[in-house]
Amino acid sequence: MFDRALVGRTSPVREVVLDRAVMMQFARAIGSTDPLHFDRDAARAAGHPDILAAPTFAYCLESLSPGLTYADLGVPAAELLHAEQRFVCHRPLYAGDTVRLRTRVADVFARKAGALQFVSLETSLTTTDGVVAVVSTALFVVRR
Amino acid sequence: MTTTGTASYSVGDRLPSQRFGPVTAAMIAEFASASGDDNPHALDADAALAAGLDGVVAHGMLSMAWLGRALATWAPGHVLLDWCVRFVAPTRPGDIVACSATVVDITPDAEGERVQMDIEATTERGVATLRGTATLRRAV
Numbered sequence: 580m581f582d583r584a585l586v587g588r589t590s591p592v593r594e595v596v597l598d599r600a601v602m603m604q605f606a607r608a609i610g611s612t613d614p615l616h617f618d619r620d621a622a623r624a625a626g627h628p629d630i631l632a633a634p635t636f637a638y639c640l641e642s643l644s645p646g647l648t649y650a651d652l653g654v655p656a657a658e659l660l661h662a663e664q665r666f667v668c669h670r671p672l673y674a675g676d677t678v679r680l681r682t683r684v685a686d687v688f689a690r691k692a693g694a695l696q697f698v699s700l701e702t703s704l705t706t707t708d709g710v711v712a713v714v715s716t717a718l719f720v721v722r723r
Numbered sequence: 724m725t726t727t728g729t730a731s732y733s734v735g736d737r738l739p740s741q742r743f744g745p746v747t748a749a750m751i752a753e754f755a756s757a758s759g760d761d762n763p764h765a766l767d768a769d770a771a772l773a774a775g776l777d778g779v780v781a782h783g784m785l786s787m788a789w790l791g792r793a794l795a796t797w798a799p800g801h802v803l804l805d806w807c808v809r810f811v812a813p814t815r816p817g818d819i820v821a822c823s824a825t826v827v828d829i830t831p832d833a834e835g836e837r838v839q840m841d842i843e844a845t846t847e848r849g850v851a852t853l854r855g856t857a858t859l860r861r862a863v
Contacts, residue, residue, distance in 0.1 A: 607757070608754045609792065610792070625800075633788060634791035634803055634806075635787050635791055639760070642758055643759035657774055661783045662809065663808065663810065664787060666803075667805045722775060
């Protein structure tokens with residue numbers, strides 16, 4: 580099962596540039612028609628430098644540029660269920676931003692006498708000026 | 724953010740429910756492709772059965788994204804500071820998902836007001852699928 584020794588394990592840093600087309604494709608996939616996600620002029624009129632990422636887009640960046648693999652965690656993808664998701668947001672993400680993602684195993688624990696095994700992965704997204712924009716924490720569970 | 728919300732609500736208010744879906748296989752496939760989330764439980768019935776599910780399920784993150792859209796509608800111009808959900812039951816193809824929120828606290832702070840909401844997604848089958856909280860800032 581999840582090894583306690585995983586706690587604190589940290590992925591290499593991945594640097595990604597927020598691509599306008601990818602952000603818009605995601606916004607379409609969630610059915611959004613909000614101009615803030617599609618129209619730079621509308622976003623600027625609202626005081627933003629460019630279109631905004633949808634509020635769960637940070638998780639897409641993790642999926643599109645994974646830091647830790649299922650093999651790193653020692654479980655098959657098919658056995659992991661997403662149990663909780665948290666986003667702490669310090670600054671919006673805009674098209675053209677360069678962000679650095681770093682994923683850390685924040686915790687490993689069990690419930691129900693080991694029948695449920697949890698792993699918590701915390702990913703920080705830091706802009707190139709050193710500001711932490713978003714911290715995304717995903718809790719996954721494996722049933723045994 | 725410079726837009727100022729016009730939302731009017733008070734502590735204890737239940738905000739108008741917003742409906743999304745019905746969930747379709749095409750919607751799940753589009754979400755998987757656009758988000759990079761290749762969760763096998765959403766795309767592969769055998770993998771879903773092996774995990775103890777009854778069949779393929781929609782990504783939990785699709786419903787969380789819908790809650791995000793609902794928050795933008797309930798609280799236009801607010802800044803989302805912190806939000807968290809638990810995925811308490813699967814969402815299946817065919818489900819219509821209703822997003823709802825209750826305002827639980829409004830506290831003044833240096834930049835306006837911090838608004839705390841309980842948020843929930845529920846299917847028309849009556850099953851709560853996501854439950855959580857959101858903290859937003861409203862400029863005043």
